Amino acid sequence: MPFVRAVTKATGQVLLTTGCGCEPFSASARSISISPRQVMSDASFHSVSFSEADHPKVLITGGLGQLGVGLAKLLRKRFGKNNVILSDIRKPPNHVYHSGPFMYSDVLDYKNLREIVVNNRITWIVHYSALLSAVGEANVTLARDVNITGLHNVLDVAAEHGVRLFIPSTIGAFGPTSPRDSTPDLCIQRPRTIYGVSKVHAELMGEYYHHRYGLDFRCLRYPGIISADSQPGGGTTDYAVQMFHDAVKTGKFVCNLKPDTRLPMMFIDDCLRATLEVMDIPAEMLTMRTYNINAMSFSPEELACEVQKHMPDLQITYDIDPVRQAIADSWPKKFEDNNARKDWGWKHEYNLPELVQAMLNFISLDSRAANAN
Ligand SMILES: NC(=O)c1ccc[n+]([C@@H]2O[C@H](COP(=O)([O-])OP(=O)(O)OC[C@H]3O[C@@H](n4cnc5c(N)ncnc54)[C@H](O)[C@@H]3O)[C@@H](O)[C@H]2O)c1
Numbered sequence: 595m596p597f598v599r600a601v602t603k604a605t606g607q608v609l610l611t612t613g614c615g616c617e618p619f620s621a622s623a624r625s626i627s628i629s630p631r632q633v634m635s636d637a638s639f640h641s642v643s644f645s646e647a648d649h650p651k652v653l654i655t656g657g658l659g660q661l662g663v664g665l666a667k668l669l670r671k672r673f674g675k676n677n678v679i680l681s682d683i684r685k686p687p688n689h690v691y692h693s694g695p696f697m698y699s700d701v702l703d704y705k706n707l708r709e710i711v712v713n714n715r716i717t718w719i720v721h722y723s724a725l726l727s728a729v730g731e732a733n734v735t736l737a738r739d740v741n742i743t744g745l746h747n748v749l750d751v752a753a754e755h756g757v758r759l760f761i762p763s764t765i766g767a768f769g770p771t772s773p774r775d776s777t778p779d780l781c782i783q784r785p786r787t788i789y790g791v792s793k794v795h796a797e798l799m800g801e802y803y804h805h806r807y808g809l810d811f812r813c814l815r816y817p818g819i820i821s822a823d824s825q826p827g828g829g830t831t832d833y834a835v836q837m838f839h840d841a842v843k844t845g846k847f848v849c850n851l852k853p854d855t856r857l858p859m860m861f862i863d864d865c866l867r868a869t870l871e872v873m874d875i876p877a878e879m880l881t882m883r884t885y886n887i888n889a890m891s892f893s894p895e896e897l898a899c900e901v902q903k904h905m906p907d908l909q910i911t912y913d914i915d916p917v918r919q920a921i922a923d924s925w926p927k928k929f930e931d932n933n934a935r936k937d938w939g940w941k942h943e944y945n946l947p948e949l950v951q952a953m954l955n956f957i958s959l960d961s962r963a964a965n966a967n
């Protein structure tokens with residue numbers, strides 16, 4: 595829906611409504627532009643001429659990380675193989691390259707992003723590119739570039755071409771001054787990592803573009819995600835994935851967080867389903883644009899205990915990484931997600947016992963297959 599503009603004579607102010615049901619707001623006439631960048635005159639918001647019945651055409655940025663390949667698989671099942679483009683700056687492995695469209699895309703290259711969106715008539719972007727919490731602390735400049743400059747490029751391209759945009763946030767968007775038990779959607783957010791700071795920035799910029807330009811921005815704050823068939827990319831919650839791989843391979847695991855470090859976690863199938871659900875629902879059902887989603891919380895010792903029910907000989911020792919420990923100690927222990935459950939019916943399926951069973955089934959099967967080859 596186009597912007598409605600009305601210039602009031604008396605004040606020289608411009609009133610805008612965005613067609614999204616938000617309150618109009620005013621701003622100085624001089625400062626108003628129709629788009630975040632000065633785009634060509636043929637670019638207009640919400641101009642994509644797809645009928646409601648058409649499938650979305652999806653671009654996933656940073657798609658070769660822990661979450662992108664699984665999401666592409668889910669979306670391709672739903673929308674068709676050729677309607678979902680995976681992109682990244684890395685070379686895809688064979689099985690990914692042959693499973694559907696893949697393109698090189700560096701989110702720091704605005705023109706390249708715009709070309710992909712235009713040439714492929716993209717209608718949804720899932721923006722996964724990021725440096726996660728632990729690697730971000732090891733390279734703050736790169737994290738700032740990818741997580742903040744890259745975000746700005748994606749926001750602009752999405753706003754200019756009427757693209758629905760999903761950006762994940764994280765438990766890492768909270769900090770030591772946030773309530774750590776049952777952390778709600780709206781509370782103090784003063785994270786102490788560049789990752790967290792960039793994610794709060796993403797939440798605020800996405801919501802700002804929604805109110806200011808009508809961008810259809812949707813955001814879920816994910817807990818730590820546990821997956822069997824994809825490796826995590828340098829986060830604080832990675833220990834929980836590694837424990838399974840080491841347990842099956844060596845029967846031993848050295849944990850880099852203290853035994854009682856409790857964090858919100860989620861099995862990947864729940865995370866990807868939540869992402870599709872929140873992208874798919876009508877905008878009227880969203881009372882907010884950024885939602886917490888929750889499944890379970892556990893500590894290393896609780897996870898180890900559950901794994902040991904299946905593998906009683908598993909040996910766990912602890913060698914604490916002070917950087918990761920400090921990050922974990924500043925994050926929520928338990929997440930509150932009442933709004934997601936109320937507004938769009940979010941419901942997780944995996945608790946800790948089901949998660950452990952699913953991970954061990956997959957990894958054992960996978961290692962048996964590798965041994966047989
Ligand atoms: N995995 C989790 O536990 C978790 C939890 C909360 C939020 N998230 C968020 O979900 C998203 C995906 O997470 P993930 O675990 O798959 O991350 P990941 O680190 O595994 O993958 C990120 C991908 O981004 C790519 N990338 C880096 N620089 C890039 C650039 N300049 N241009 C394009 N791509 C670039 C990397 O090559 C990598 O494949 C991230 O935004 C992350 O913050 C993840």
Ligand SMILES: C[C@@H](O)[C@H](N)C(=O)O
Nearest residue numbers: 726727764829830831
């Ligand atoms: C929690 C999440 O954002 C990521 N897995 C990290 O630990 O950095």
